[in-house]
Amino acid sequence: MGDELLRVEGLSTRFFTEEGQVNAVEDVSFTVGDGEVFGVVGESGSGKSVTALSVMDLVESPGRVTAGEVWYRNADLAADVRDDHPEAVDGDYVDVRGVPERIRRSLRGPSFSMIFQDPMSSLNPSLTVGEQIAEAVEVQRRASANPRSTRSRTQGFGLGQFIAGSLLPSRRYVSEESRSRAVELLEQVGIPDPAERADEYPHQFSGGMLQRAMVAQALAGEPDLLVADEPTTALDVTIQAQILNLLDDLQEETGMSIVLITHNLGVIARMCDRVGVMYAGEIVERGSLEAIFDESVHPYTKGLLGSIPDLADPAPRLSPIEGNVPSLLDAEMGDRCYFADRCPKAMEECLDHPPEFDCGDGHGARCVLADHSYDESRALPEGYFDGDSEDGGAAAGPASGDDADSPDPEEVTGDD
Ligand SMILES: Nc1ncnc2c1ncn2[C@@H]1O[C@H](COP(=O)(O)OP(=O)(O)OP(=O)(O)O)[C@@H](O)[C@H]1O
Ligand code: NI
Numbered sequence: 319m320g321d322e323l324l325r326v327e328g329l330s331t332r333f334f335t336e337e338g339q340v341n342a343v344e345d346v347s348f349t350v351g352d353g354e355v356f357g358v359v360g361e362s363g364s365g366k367s368v369t370a371l372s373v374m375d376l377v378e379s380p381g382r383v384t385a386g387e388v389w390y391r392n393a394d395l396a397a398d399v400r401d402d403h404p405e406a407v408d409g410d411y412v413d414v415r416g417v418p419e420r421i422r423r424s425l426r427g428p429s430f431s432m433i434f435q436d437p438m439s440s441l442n443p444s445l446t447v448g449e450q451i452a453e454a455v456e457v458q459r460r461a462s463a464n465p466r467s468t469r470s471r472t473q474g475f476g477l478g479q480f481i482a483g484s485l486l487p488s489r490r491y492v493s494e495e496s497r498s499r500a501v502e503l504l505e506q507v508g509i510p511d512p513a514e515r516a517d518e519y520p521h522q523f524s525g526g527m528l529q530r531a532m533v534a535q536a537l538a539g540e541p542d543l544l545v546a547d548e549p550t551t552a553l554d555v556t557i558q559a560q561i562l563n564l565l566d567d568l569q570e571e572t573g574m575s576i577v578l579i580t581h582n583l584g585v586i587a588r589m590c591d592r593v594g595v596m597y598a599g600e601i602v603e604r605g606s607l608e609a610i611f612d613e614s615v616h617p618y619t620k621g622l623l624g625s626i627p628d629l630a631d632p633a634p635r636l637s638p639i640e641g642n643v644p645s646l647l648d649a650e651m652g653d654r655c656y657f658a659d660r661c662p663k664a665m666e667e668c669l670d671h672p673p674e675f676d677c678g679d680g681h682g683a684r685c686v687l688a689d690h691s692y693d694e695s696r697a698l699p700e701g702y703f704d705g706d707s708e709d710g711g712a713a714a715g716p717a718s719g720d721d722a723d724s725p726d727p728e729e730v731t732g733d734d
Contacts, residue, residue, distance in 0.1 A: 322391065323542055323575045324350040324373075325411065329386030331365075331372045332648075339648040342368040342381065344599040347674075350543065355569060355576045357586040359622065360596030363643050366579045367435060369596070370545045373577070374432050375414070375422050387413045392429065392542070395421075427539030428458055433532050433546040440532055441520045447531045448516025451500035452492045454538035459496060461539075503534040508564055526557035533564065540572070547579045562589060583622055587611065592680070595619045598644050598656035601674075605681030615675075615683040617661045655685070659703035663687060665696040 331343040343365045350356045358366050371377045373388055389411040399417050400407045406416030414422050426432075434440050441450060497516075504512035507530040520528060529549065536544055546565065550558035566589065569576055578589055586593055587607065594604040595618065603616040614620050621639035641660035644651065655661070658668040667686040675688035682688075 321352045322349045323352050323354075324391070325387075325389040326373060327387045327389065329369070329372055329383065329388065331368050331377055331381060331383045333381040335380055337647060340646045341599050341648050341651060342646055343372055346372075346386070346594075346596075346599075346601050348594045348601060348604055350575045350577060351591070353569070353573045353575060354591045355578055355589050357590035357593040358577060358579045358596060358601075359581065359583055359586050359593060361581065361643055363646075364596040365599040365646075366581075366596055367547055368599075370432065370547050370577065370579055374426065374430055374545060375419075376432070383415065386415065388415050390414050390425070390429065390543075395425075395429075424461065427454065427541065428461055429539075429541060430543045430545065431536040431539055431541035433536050433544065433549050435547045435551070440535065441528065443520050446517050446519055447523065448497065448500050448504070448518075449492070451503055451516075451531070451535050451538055452496040454535050455496040455499045455503070456492045458539040459493070500534075500538070503538060504531065506537075506568070507531070507534045508560075509534075525553050526560065529553060529557075529561050530564065533561070533568070537568065537572070541574060543575045543577065544569075545577045545579070548581070549578070550585070551580075565589070595622065598651075599646055600656065600684060602657065602685065603681075603683040605677070606679070609677070609679065609681040613677075613681065615677060615681075615688045616657075616685040617663050617687070618657050619683075621660075657685075658698070663692050664698045664702070665693060666698065667696065668698070 326349070327347050329343060329346045330341070333340040333342055346365075346369055348356060358369060360366055368377065368381070372383050372386075375383070377383055389408065390413075391411050393410040395412050396407050396410050399412060399421065403417050406413040414425060441447070501512045501516050504516055509515050509527055509530050515523075515527070520531070523531060533549075536546075544565075549565065550561045553561060562585065565576065565578075568574075576589075578585070580586060590607055592604070592606050593610045594601040595610065595616065596602065597618050603610065603614060603619045605613075610619060611623065614623065618639065624639075639660055644656050644659075653669070653671050655664070655668040655670075655672050658664040661668065665686065667690075672684045672686050674682045674684045675686075676682055677688050
């Protein structure tokens with residue numbers, strides 16, 4: 319297990335909605351090494367953000383993490399919780415889902431920190447940027463000054479606010495030291511005149527500067543792991559590149575690990591060491607950058623690679639493969655491979671839901687092609703799944719004739 323900071327195993331998250339149970343994240347496993355940048359890529363709605371929120375334990379009702387373990391390597395924490403929660407400790411690793419919520423909450427900031435998809439969900443418009451960052455620093459300062467038993471209460475207070483983006487009515491005392499540390503952090507993330515900018519409100523910041531401020535806020539606790547959910551999506555191309563450079567530099571300076579969520583494979587190629595490709599709530603392929611870009615097995619990954627939006631392309635969303643992302647409603651999901659009806663290589667084997675096959679060297683794919691080669695004689699006829707979204711395909715027969723209008727799944731639009 320060596321240098322892994324985080325080991326996520328079998329994570330599943332569901333939303334219990336009026337329409338039914340939504341399987342937003344299904345049996346997701348991945349690891350993040352020390353100082354590693356792990357990328358999560360996939361189309362809109364594939365479960366990237368919910369995966370991030372699940373790791374951070376920030377899933378809100380009607381959602382709930384229903385299964386899985388999140389093993390975090392922290393020897394001090396392991397020593398602290400070993401007696402009370404032996405089943406949640408494995409050597410220096412702690413399953414953060416197996417410890418009480420107050421302990422889990424205490425990890426947000428100093429252990430795990432997150433940059434959210436929407437800037438305004440983490441900065442409070444009615445407080446100066448400096449105050450908010452100083453508050454995050456103060457929380458961390460108290461945490462490290464206090465023993466863990468009191469730490470969790472302190473942490474809970476500050477971080478509840480940090481996450482909700484609104485201060486509790488009674489303002490906390492924030493030390494002069496924390497204020498000057500906030501200015502330092504603003505400087506570290508490349509904000510000019512940081513002392514003056516600290517006294518400004520979020521609306522006085524441009525998009526790029528606001529993103530930098532959010533990075534500063536997320537780093538205030540000196541986290542081991544930063545989860546960055548589409549940190550550059552809303553920004554124009556030049557600013558995007560600057561923020562990615564900033565994250566790169568900060569990663570090197572601090573040695574932290576990063577989970578970087580994006581729909582842009584160009585960003586993945588630029589930033590990541592290893593990658594998980596998500597589709598319909600699952601990681602369908604994972605491996606090193608080289609494995610994913612040069613030796614991918616899953617036709618979905620290959621489809622994504624067929625149209626890499628580069629950084630100079632402001633296209634906001636990936637939609638390179640014909641067909642739609644399947645419904646994640648449990649009742650509509652069926653038992654087949656969820657990609658089968660868009661897959662140019664769908665075979666009879668794909669009517670059973672594939673496990674993850676090991677391709678060696680940490681490369682895995684949830685696709686039968688990882689196990690045996692494509693056999694044309696077992697190919698499902700084109701249109702096999704047409705008009706069949708309800709019961710997983712078993713009952714659907716071949717579509718009549720060859721329909722010239724039916725979408726060719728191999729065709730990649732590439733112009734999005
Ligand atoms: N509060 C909710 N209630 C019901 N379903 C939800 C809720 N939040 C997310 N989902 C479902 O979970 C699935 C995954 O959503 P998620 O936000 O993780 O996608 P994503 O990959 O981050 O997409 P994007 O690239 O658009 O941000 C979606 O199908 C979505 O409908
Ligand atoms: Ni998202």
